[in-house]
Amino acid sequence: MLKPVLTIATVLTIAAANTAQAQTWQPVKPFKADYKAYFKNAAIGHGSRALEKQANGTYKATSTAKVLGGAGMSYDDKSYFSYQNQRIVTEKFSRHKRVFLGSTDITGKADGKGGLIVKSDDKTKHFPAGSWGNTLDATAFQIQFQDDVKSGQTNFHYHYVEGDKTKDYKFKIDGQETLKVPAGSFKTIRLKRIQHGDRQTYMWLAPKLDYQLIKLQVLRKGKQWSAMELTDFKFQ
Template identity: 90%
Template sequence: MLKPVVTIAALLTIGIANTAQAQSWQPVKPFKADYKAYFKNAAIGHGSRTLEAKSNGNYEATSTAKVLGGVGMSYDDTSYFRYKDHKIVTEKFSRYKRVFLGSTTITGKADGKGGLIVKSDNKTKHFPAGSWGNTLDSTAFQIQFQNDVKSGQTSFHYHYVEGDKIKDYKFKIDGTETLKVPAGTFKTIRLKRIQNGDRQTYMWLAPKLDYQLIKLQVLRKGKQWSAMELTDFKFQ
């Protein structure tokens, strides 16, 4: 995610603003969120996301989903991370994915330099940190994204590991909107993924719920291809 550009002309103001931001910055609060998933306009599954603060100051985040009762596809992701200078550092993660013809287990751990060492199918790959900063797992990326929107960023660029591959995602603020989902009606910030092709991806985050994702929608040739909507939410 790209950060806002600030001019040198405001040097004095920057010093004051940075101090205030450091004092006021608060990470996303622990939560549990449940979702319903759709293919086109048909409900096909459900999922959940959780964030829990641990006694040692670290965090545990989970992301799970089942499609067609788990017969079609299911996954269970867990990430353990900490914060350093307001940014997430993944300590370790795991992903168990089941599809009709089999299953895959992927595990990863920190390399001590902001990157990840990932094991999958008896193969080990190293994904180092880069000019973008730390390389995250897919579940920690979701929390970092919430934090960055909460902190006031307007454009975003991430590199994260999904499976045994690195993903490069960019987003931008696309406006505000009052949106109704099964969990209620919320004032939201709408974000759009920057991508090529005939697909468009939008996300809606609700400030009232500490910038929780309340809807994700993928359009293909202008029509809904897939989506997920928040059905229940609570702070932990």
């Protein structure tokens, strides 16, 4: 769920529109966002994302979801991170995932060098930082993505840990669109994941809501496979 190329002229136009925000860097504001999830065209569950600023200046981000009332699948992710040179550094994270046949608990902590040490099922793995920068957990990645779109960037490359595996995601700006979702109608920036195969992934972020994720859609052979849409939002 969550917990998940136009011309140069188009890219420059969108980047120019964000210049005012990009001049003074500000991280994404604390928020609470609720979503409805779909498989094909049927509603199958719901999820939420939230960001809180802690008393010591660090941040806590959470991401939760339930499919089929939790009987099919549910997860609860927590990420604690700080900023260094305007980039997120994961300090620690946890994930509790429940599926029909059982559950999994995963924890991770910083290695002090931009990477993560992750423990799952009594096995420990090390995921170092690389040419992409810091290795993030899945929930912190979502916030970093918002930060980057907000700051006017046009190149998006992330390497993050999901469970006990790594994901390598690249996105590009795909245009602008006014989109209507259960939470309302918003002007958005549309981004597309750079990937191979018969699947296409799109994300819509709304500048009015501090570049919050409004909709995520996965197409398979040109038809909607899965999606999630914003149903409620507030700044904390």
